[in-house]
Amino acid sequence: MNAAAHNETKPAPAIGKREIVVTSSAAEEIAKQRAKRGTPNARIRVGVRGGGCTGFTYVFEWADEVKSTDSEFSGPDGSGVAIVVDPKSLVFLGGMTLDFVRGMMGHGFKFNNPNAKGSCGCGESVQF
Numbered sequence: 024m025n026a027a028a029h030n031e032t033k034p035a036p037a038i039g040k041r042e043i044v045v046t047s048s049a050a051e052e053i054a055k056q057r058a059k060r061g062t063p064n065a066r067i068r069v070g071v072r073g074g075g076c077t078g079f080t081y082v083f084e085w086a087d088e089v090k091s092t093d094s095e096f097s098g099p100d101g102s103g104v105a106i107v108v109d110p111k112s113l114v115f116l117g118g119m120t121l122d123f124v125r126g127m128m129g130h131g132f133k134f135n136n137p138n139a140k141g142s143c144g145c146g147e148s149v150q151f
Contacts, residue, residue: 050098
């Protein structure tokens with residue numbers, strides 16, 4: 024074998040169509056906001072609802088209780104953070120990565136969703 028074969032990087036594992044990944048950056052921000060809120064067992068509910076310029080809007084709100092039909096996705100090991108998604112939303116969000124980004128134009132949660140076909144200029148709605 025040549026040296027190049029030893030230096031090849033493995034591709035990142037694919038995210039399943041029924042899974043959502045929460046990055047460490049997103050988990051840290053959720054934990055920080057949860058601590059400010061004073062609800063140590065709360066999770067973030069992520070979903071989609073009809074509406075907006077292009078057909079759907081993302082839902083991002085606190086869930087103090089998890090419904091029996093929800094799917095729960097944990098942040099990285101040890102973060103103690105989880106998000107919940109209802110079954111209808113999971114159809115549109117499966118395979119997504121939830122991240123938190125900081126930049127010159129501000130900061131916020133970013134939905135890296137391979138299912139999205141487009142979004143509007145306002146950033147509030149998404150098309151599937």
